[in-house]
Amino acid sequence: MVTLALSKGRILEESIPLLERAGIVPEEDLAKTRRLIVGTSIPGVRLVVIRAADVPTYVRYGAADLGIAGRDVLLEDGGEGLYELADLGIATCRLMVASPIDEMAREGARSWTRLRVATKYVRITERYLAAQGIQADIIHLYGSMELAPLVGLADRIVDLVSSGRTLAANGLKPIEHVLDVSAWLVANRAAMKMKYEALRPVIACLAGSEGNERYRATTYARRDLRCGVQGPARAQRDRFARRRGGGPRDYRGRARPGRCRTAHVDRASRWARGAHGCGTGGPGARACRGLRGSDARRAGGPARGRGAYPDISRTSGHRTPHAGGCPGLAPGPEGDGAGPGRSLCAGRQGRLSVIGADERHPCAHRRGRRACHDGPGPGRAAAARTRGRLCGRGRSRVPGGRGAGDRGARLWHGQRAACRQDRGARKRLCGGRQASGIRTSGHRHDCRALGGGDRLRRRHRPLVDRL
Ligand SMILES: Nc1ncnc2c1ncn2[C@@H]1O[C@H](COP(=O)(O)OP(=O)(O)OP(=O)(O)O)[C@@H](O)[C@H]1O
Numbered sequence: 465m466v467t468l469a470l471s472k473g474r475i476l477e478e479s480i481p482l483l484e485r486a487g488i489v490p491e492e493d494l495a496k497t498r499r500l501i502v503g504t505s506i507p508g509v510r511l512v513v514i515r516a517a518d519v520p521t522y523v524r525y526g527a528a529d530l531g532i533a534g535r536d537v538l539l540e541d542g543g544e545g546l547y548e549l550a551d552l553g554i555a556t557c558r559l560m561v562a563s564p565i566d567e568m569a570r571e572g573a574r575s576w577t578r579l580r581v582a583t584k585y586v587r588i589t590e591r592y593l594a595a596q597g598i599q600a601d602i603i604h605l606y607g608s609m610e611l612a613p614l615v616g617l618a619d620r621i622v623d624l625v626s627s628g629r630t631l632a633a634n635g636l637k638p639i640e641h642v643l644d645v646s647a648w649l650v651a652n653r654a655a656m657k658m659k660y661e662a663l664r665p666v667i668a669c670l671a672g673s674e675g676n677e678r679y680r681a682t683t684y685a686r687r688d689l690r691c692g693v694q695g696p697a698r699a700q701r702d703r704f705a706r707r708r709g710g711g712p713r714d715y716r717g718r719a720r721p722g723r724c725r726t727a728h729v730d731r732a733s734r735w736a737r738g739a740h741g742c743g744t745g746g747p748g749a750r751a752c753r754g755l756r757g758s759d760a761r762r763a764g765g766p767a768r769g770r771g772a773y774p775d776i777s778r779t780s781g782h783r784t785p786h787a788g789g790c791p792g793l794a795p796g797p798e799g800d801g802a803g804p805g806r807s808l809c810a811g812r813q814g815r816l817s818v819i820g821a822d823e824r825h826p827c828a829h830r831r832g833r834r835a836c837h838d839g840p841g842p843g844r845a846a847a848a849r850t851r852g853r854l855c856g857r858g859r860s861r862v863p864g865g866r867g868a869g870d871r872g873a874r875l876w877h878g879q880r881a882a883c884r885q886d887r888g889a890r891k892r893l894c895g896g897r898q899a900s901g902i903r904t905s906g907h908r909h910d911c912r913a914l915g916g917g918d919r920l921r922r923r924h925r926p927l928v929d930r931l
C-alpha cells in the first residue's frame with residue numbers, strides 16, 4: 465500500500481487535478497468528505513488529507529510514503545528524513561517581507577535595527593534576517609500575520625503573497641522577496657528503499673504527469689536518474705577534452721570515437737556536469753532527454769541543432785517521455801520508457817537530493833552510499849571505475865607521473881590516495897626501505913608505508929629531516 469499525504473487548503477485544491485491527470489482519482493470528493501483516509505482508483509494507493517504543516521512529519525515517520533507539501537513548510541520543517549523529489553509547480557506564491565505602506569518612505573528593510581517581525585515561518589525568517597545582517601525579534605504567529613503591524617504587535621511581517629490582495633487590503637506592501645514557494649512531492653527515505661517498486665510509478669506519474677509542465681530535469685529527473693553507468697573519470701576527462709576543444713577521450717586521452725554507450729544523467733553532482741556533451745549525438749542526447757534549456761545546451765543537445773533531440777525542449781522545459789500518461793500505474797518492464805525515470809536510466813534510479821543546492825545537499829552520491837537499487841551506489845561504483853582507469857590497470861606509473869597511461873591520473877590526482885594499483889609504483893620508488901626516499905616530499909606524502917607507525921615513519925623520513 466502506498467500512502468500519499470496531501471496538504472489541506474490551497475495545495476489540496478491544486479493537487480486534485482494533478483492527481484487526476486496522473487490517473488489517481490480519489491474515491492470520494494476530497495473537498496467535501498470528512499474521511500481522512502481516502503482510497504483511489506489505483507488499488508494499493510490511498511490518500512490521507514492533513515494540515516499542510518503536518519505533511520513532513522507524516523512522511524518522515526513513514527505514516528505516509530509520499531507527501532505533497534509547500535516548499536515553505538518543508539524549509540521551515542527542515543526536511544530531515546525526507547527526499548524532496550519534485551517541484552510540482554502548484555500552489556505557487558512568494559514568501560515576502562511586508563511592511564506598512566506609510567513606513568516605506570522612511571526606511572528600507574536593510575536599515576532595520578531590532579525590529580519586531582511577525583511570521584509563521586520562524587526558522588526561515590531567522591535565516592533570512594541573519595543572512596541580511598539584520599537583528600530583529602521574531603514573533604511567532606499561526607495565521608493572519610497582516611494584522612500584527614496594524615495593531616502594533618510587529619513592525620514587519622514575513623508571509624506568503626500570491627495576488628497581493630491581502631497585503632493591500634491591510635495597508636501593507638511587500639518590500640523584500642525571501643523565497644519562491646510551490647508544492648513539492650516528498651518521500652520517506654526508508655520507503656524509497658523498501659517500497660521503491662511500488663512508489664516508482666506513483667512518483668513518475670505525479671512528477672511527470674502530462675500537463676505538469678514544471679516537471680523538470682532540474683528536480684526529480686536530475687536527481688533520480690543516476691544510472692551510475694558513466695563514472696566521474698570519464699565525465700571529467702570529457703569536460704577537460706571539451707575545454708581543450710576536442711571530443712570525448714578514453715582513459716589514455718585518445719579521442720573516443722563513435723557513439724558513447726553511457727547514459728549518465730546526474731547533473732546534480734559537479735563532476736557529471738560534463739558528462740553529456742559526448743559529442744556523438746548518442747548517449748548524451750539520450751541521457752539528456754528531458755533536460756531543458758540551459759541543461760540541454762550543457763548537455764550538448766541544442767548545440768547540435770535544435771531538432772537533433774526531439775525530446776529536448778529548449779524553452780518550455782521537459783517534455784515528458786511519458787507518452788500515454790500512466791496507464792494503470794502498472795510498473796512496466798525496465799527501460800520501457802513508461803516513466804521519465806525509466807526511459808532515461810533504464811529503471812536504475814538512484815539517489816535523490818533535496819530542494820535547491822542552497823539549502824542542503826544530503827546527496828547520497830557524495831557520501832558514497834548505496835543508492836542504486838540495481839547495484840552498488842554511484843559513489844562506490846564511480847570510485848571503482850575511477851580507480852581502474854586512473855591507474856591504468858596495473859601500469860607501474862606513479863599518478864601524476866609521465867606516460868600515456870597516466871593521463872587519467874593527472875586529471876584525477878585527487879583520487880590517487882585511493883588507487884590500489886598505485887601501491888606497486890610507490891613501493892618501487894621507496895622500496896619500502898629507503899631512508900631518504902626518492903622525490904622525498906612527494907614520496908613521503910604518498911607512501912602508504914608511512915601509515916605503519918613511527919618506526920616506519922622514521923625509517924622513511926628523509927635524511928635531512930632526521931638531522
Ligand atoms: N496565497 C497563497 N497562494 C498560493 N499558495 C499558498 C498561498 N498561501 C499558502 N499557500 C501554500 O499552501 C500551503 C498551505 O497553505 P494554506 O493557507 O492552505 O494553509 P495554512 O493556512 O498554511 O495552514 P493551516 O490552515 O493549517 O494553518 C502553504 O504552505 C503554501 O505552500
Ligand SMILES: O=P(O)(O)OC[C@H]1O[C@H](OP(=O)(O)OP(=O)(O)O)[C@H](O)[C@@H]1O
Binds near residue numbers: 608624625626628631
Ligand atoms: O496574496 P494573496 O493572494 O492575498 O494571499 C496571501 C494570503 O494567503 C495566505 O493566507 P491564508 O489565506 O492561508 O490565511 P492565513 O494567513 O491565516 O494562513 C497568506 O498567509 C496570506 O495571508
